[in-house]
Amino acid sequence: MDLGLSGRTAIVCASSHGLGRACATELARAGCRIVMNGRDREALEAAAAAIRAETGATVEAVAGDIGDDGVQSELIAAAGTPDILVNNNGGPPPRGFRDLDADAIHAGLDANMVTPIRLVQQVIDGMVERRFGRIVCITSASVKAVTLGLDLSSGARIGLHGFLAGVAREVASANVTINFLLPGLFATRRLDGVMAFAAKSQGVDAETAAARGRERIPARRFGEPAEFGAACAFLCSAQAGYITGQSLLIDGGGYPGVL
Structure with missing residues (x-):
């Protein structure tokens, strides 16, 4: 399928590894110019070079913490007129809620709620003016299903969903969409x-914890990042303009609910 993205410009945050890199790769394959971001300059440059070699796309790299105002400004300046924003950031490490002090809580909220909101604020008006925009926020399956140890991550990301749900409806008539991707175990x-964290909580070794994790997933495996990247690229496509304010759970059937 031609996604209708040739010539579009995409900002993909936290994209030197994992799910962010997979999204950047698939958008590049669809014909986008990519502006990548990551804290580790060496890893980021290596990822950018690999995507250029694989796809032939133009890929620029802006190193630094996406939560820093200067890095955000540099990222948006490099993009010029971004058509696509993929919000992504590493979640706080798993830990019990009793172990979270005020500084840790505020840091988690800033990274996983405040920072993506600030980025949306900076790109959305241009998207509205140009009558095309796709914003995809990578959050977590823990938004829908409780995951022990991810209380801070879940709380911040649920807040992001709630904040942007109304914004999505406000800009929908301008062909600007805001959606959420909720990854399970990838x-x-x-x-x-x-x-x-699971191994420590269960009193087993990491291999046993991983085996138990796979067994709890109906697909009996962990997800592959490329699968996730493909879903992201579709939500950014021209064909996805009637999908907005939605949360797509990608977890191999792990969530047991009907809705």
């Missing part, structure tokens, strides 16, 4: 931390 670096 084969990324983040999974290692989740499995380490």
Whole structure:
């Protein structure tokens, strides 16, 4: 399928590894110019070079913490007139809620709620003026299904959903959409931390915890980042203009609810 994205410009946050990189790769494959971001300059440049080689796309890299105002400004300046924003940021490490002090709570809220909102504020009016915009926020399956140890991550991301749900309806008539991707357990670096926390909580080794995790997923496996990237690219496509304010759960059937 031609996604109708050739010549579009996409900002993809936290994209040197994992799900962010997969989204950047698929958007590049669809014909977008990509502006990537990551804290580790060396890893980011390596990812950008790999995507250029694989897709032939123009890829620019802006290193730094996406929560910093200067990095945000540099990212948006590099994009010029962004048509697509993929909001992504690493979640706080899994830990019990009793272990969270005020500083940790505020840091989690800033990274996973405040920062993506600030980025939306900076790009959305231009999208409205140009009558095309796609904003995809990567959050977590824990928004729908309780995951022990991810209380701070879940709380911040639920807040992001609530804040942007109304914004999505406000700009829908301008062909600007805002949607959410909710990943379950994917084969990324983040999974290692989740499995380490699970192993400690269960009193088992990491391999056993991982095996138990797979068994709880109806698909009996962890997700592959490329699958996630493809879903992101579709939500950014010209054909997805009638989908907005929605949360797409990608978890191999792990969530047991009907809705």
